[in-house]
Amino acid sequence: MKKQAFLLPIAALTLTLAACGSDNADSGASAEEKEEMTLTHELGETTFDKNPENVVVFDFGTLDTLDALDVEVTGIPKGGTVPSYLSAYESDDYENVGSLKEPDFEAINAMGPDLIIISGRQAEMYDELSEIAPTIYMGVDTSNYMESFEENVTTLGEIFEKEEKAAEKLEAVHTSIDELNEKVTAEDRNALIILANDGKISAYGAGSRFGLIHDIFGFTPVDESIDVSTHGQSISYEYIVENDPEYIFVVDRGAVVGGESSAKQVVENELVEKTKAYQDGNIVYLNPDFWYLSGGGLVSVQEMVNEIASEL
Known part of the structure; x- marks a missing residue:
């Protein structure tokens, strides 16, 4: 896969505002505004409402990050092995959207998600998923692991308005990596x-x-x-x-x-x-x-x- 596809550069994020709600000037209340985000990723360009609430996640690395950022999701693939430390997502509180390689399109469609997040195993089904809801590709470029990982976390922080928390956690990871690298290279x-x-x-x-x-x-x-x-x-x-x-x-x-x-x-x-x-x-x-x-x-x-x- 092309290296740049995984980086999800912050420069590629275009924020626009879309007004929602009543346009009735007589209501006396200002229209509720919803901020939009346009993200360029490996499989295309996707526009969606920022801070979505109904989110389907197919990538467990992304689910891991969202859990660490205290972001709720509504559906995950339960038709396979879920990492044991994320086993809480196997409960009935979360919709089952199939397996990593075989999404349940009917179940996903019934959910009416605001956003679907996928990675490599679902790449071939991007177009079909995009017909249901805005879909973004988020994976890690192993040839450029840390920069790709950091960009993904930062992007998720942008999407769900958790920028400060994402930055703090990234800093902690980088500090521990620097300490480890120092020990390893010394040996x-x-x-x-x-x-x-x-x-x-x-x-x-x-x-x-x-x-x-x-x-x-x-x-x-x-x-x-x-x-x-x-x-x-x-x-x-x-x-x-x-x-x-x-x-x-x-x-x-x-x-x-x-x-x-x-x-x-x-x-x-x-x-x-x-x-x-x-x-x-x-x-x-x-x-x-x-x-x-x-x-x-x-x-x-x-x-x-x-x-x-x-x-x-």
């Missing part, structure tokens, strides 16, 4: 990031889905030539031994999609036991709620930092 450690999925393992390097471990936190990639792709580069256990990383960071996909084997069973075999990471106790199992399901949220990014920091 000058290399690392390998892998995704474990029921017996199969894939590697992720700099600029990838989990690449902020290298790009932002400061771990040197044990292999600079790992392919950058959504699904990672398929690797063998011999590959891990050959590269002999000092840290191995493991994202357990099976843990959140109903897999039959645990990542520890898959990863810690006789071959991997030969690595520095295993022998030094530096195989780190990352929380897939934050890393796989809801990356790019205010809470998830902070928890990513906390997880890595706790291992140093």
Whole structure:
């Protein structure tokens, strides 16, 4: 995807005022005004009323941020795994709008939402969703993770008039990242990031889905030539031994999609036991709620930092 699509630059936000309510001069009351916002994003340009109340959210990173900003939503996709720390949204207080890959268009239409927020998994359905309500694309550009993340949070602050709170929380995240980066670079450690999925393992390097471990936190990639792709580069256990990383960071996909084997069973075999990471106790199992399901949220990014920091 094009890099600029994810940044949602604040300069692209055009604010206009649209008068709503009675135009009757005899009423003696001033017309109620509703502020409009026009947002340019990857899939187009969308105009909607600022501070919408009836909001459908398909991206868990966005839901994470809205929750941190105390913004209410009305519908989320419950037809799959919801991050455990966002389980409150599984209650009947929130409408079920299908699954991440299969929106329930009938249910969404019946809700009459003011705004629909999507990300990569729903991109192909943007036009259809836009026919129901104003729809915006909001995802994280993993090749430019922090700037993209910050722009998304700032934009959500603009949309829901939570600018000050968003700025405060972003500042806290940046402070903790700076502290982590200082520790990591002082140790000058290399690392390998892998995704474990029921017996199969894939590697992720700099600029990838989990690449902020290298790009932002400061771990040197044990292999600079790992392919950058959504699904990672398929690797063998011999590959891990050959590269002999000092840290191995493991994202357990099976843990959140109903897999039959645990990542520890898959990863810690006789071959991997030969690595520095295993022998030094530096195989780190990352929380897939934050890393796989809801990356790019205010809470998830902070928890990513906390997880890595706790291992140093």
